[in-house]
Amino acid sequence: MTADIYDLGSSATPWRYFWHPVCTLNELREAKPGGRGPLQSTLLGERIGVAEIGGKVVAFADRCPHRGAALTLGWAEDDGLRCRYHGWCYDTEGRCIEVPALEPDTPIPARAQVTMYDCEVKYDLVWVRLDSRADTSIPEFPAWEDGSQRCIMGEPYLWPCSAGRRVENFIDTTHFPYAHQGTLGAPPNVVFPVFPVDQLPGRLEFETETFLAYNPGDNTYGPPNSPESTFLPPATYVVQMPFTTVLKFTWSETFQTQIYMHPTPIDGETCRSYWFTCHSHDGSADEVHLQLQDMVLGEDLPVVASHLPRRIGEAHEEVSVPTDRSSILWRKWLRELAHAGERGPEELMRCLDTTNIESEVTAPAS
Template sequence: MEHLPLIKDNQYLRHFWHPVCTVAELERAKPSSFGPLAVTLLREQLVVARLDGKYVAMRDRCAHRSAKLSCGQVVGSELQCPYHGWKYDAAGACTKIPACPDSPIPNKARVERFDCEEKYGLLWVRLDSSFNCTEIPYFSAADDPKMRIVVQEPYWWNASAERRWENFTDFSHFAFIHPGTLFDPNNAEPPIVPMDRVNGQFRFVYETPPGMDVPDQAPIGTFTYHCSMPFAINLAVEKYSTNSLHVLFNVSCPIDETRTKNFLIFAREQGSDSDHLHIAFNDVVFAEDKPVIESQWPAQMMADEVPVITDKVSVQYRKWMRELSEAARDGAEAFKAALHEPVIESERQYSDLRTV
């Protein structure tokens, strides 16, 4: 039996911002703390570094003899190739060829540079900026002074970014994969929630059942989701147990169609408890999810999978992803409309609602 992918063309993902590493990873890569560091995004081998005070991302391939620039070093404000010492500036242009210093530098002696920015302690890269209508995803706790923010170490799964997103927003799996950890196994029937499309995000609210026997670290309460397309999830939880705010920001970097590098930032209202209690709890929950999500095959979302009514979140997600994939083939205006045109199901009001 032939399994057909739900989305056949994923080139539209190149128009979005994706995280490729933490700032801490880059700083640890070399003694200078400026990199370089090799990363992979959508099968593209990239190098990231800090040059002349700016974070940059380039193709990880010297224009001369194709050595990896990530094996080189930052010298002053330039990136030096390890093979023959060619130097590149922050724009990707070659500035020096040591073997022939008195000859003009060929015009083709440059490497492709991509949009790169730092936000929330992560480095974000956009491979295609031609549509210029996407933003770095929303993290609600970023500028809130009452919140303590922790950037966890990245974690890798042999699963697609789409599967990881669906897992994180799947209400029905809590009772079966996380019984006693995150949920009560007697609460297997979730509600059907209204979902709104606002400013390139899915927004919806899930009131989890009260009174469940779960650890204090479990972020159980009123779940408010802001899911920036395509792979970022901002989950703000008003915890029943402490009447305090807890935010989980999870976003996946699609290394390729079957592998993801995942990032988790969590924030909570200031307290005396240890960060490591929460880090350990998050690790336990993800360890429960990982083998099941990695078992899904094929790794891509398939057209022959059978949905039910309680799969509404993933059904709507798949619908929007298909729309974005198709719109990208029609150009910038079609893609912008597909991403930003509001679709409102709930009765909630949004002061930040933008129209195309």
């Protein structure tokens, strides 16, 4: 059993301090008749539940303190969450407020308390933080909040790889001519510069120049042209540590696109990615943008699902080169965050604000 080992040999502990989406708002609405859940999910190896009670979306350990049954088998009621087994009912703080089998006025044991987690709805996603002792924030998504672009939520996808593997795939540019041969890239356009990477509080950023690739042709990007055509314009990659990635392309002064993606660690070797494709308001059909992403993801999946191990291992198990710079820096910070998180929330927050990784790291030549 290796699922309790996360990227770079870390435990789940550091990642419990961060916010992760556990379902879409729509999935919660559709989980049960009535539209309030409960819905079962898994986050960092823990079985959790989400429900709307009294107008508030709450997240809880999916275990009834009475006999350990899954509370998500039960019902969300106006004032509480009711267990399907013996009908105990819990309020939004997790306190048991009713034990139907008891005569009225019989005291309810104080230990009849469900573990509740921080929970917020943002960007039509339900975000959960398992450990509230660090002052982390839900990752930013400016295009959604300021309405500057049309943001379309894609169907979340479950991949047999760690969250870290998914992040690295997302910020990797040199796989374009091979994993996306004939779509996002193609030989002979295979040589890439080593892009400088900026480390800012809580985030890594780097910019790519325009590079030669191949335009598959569609309604958005114009008719197909030759493999020598310029397809991918300058791009900005952002990783909000540890796992939220944003990729912005500037096609022209008036047309920009971006992809926002967060792979939620289900366990150490499985992640479920929540994502959006966004574009300047140009009236194009949502399907055009979703289909492009479906194609790209379909090309990535077999490769990413084939990694051994399914999580990121130790440096000596893989060989890096200078053009892997973004992933080398991100791994270094991830490892430092993991170590800091094991020492506690204050150390974790200090590490999240650090800005010295770029100067410390030299990409190995072999």
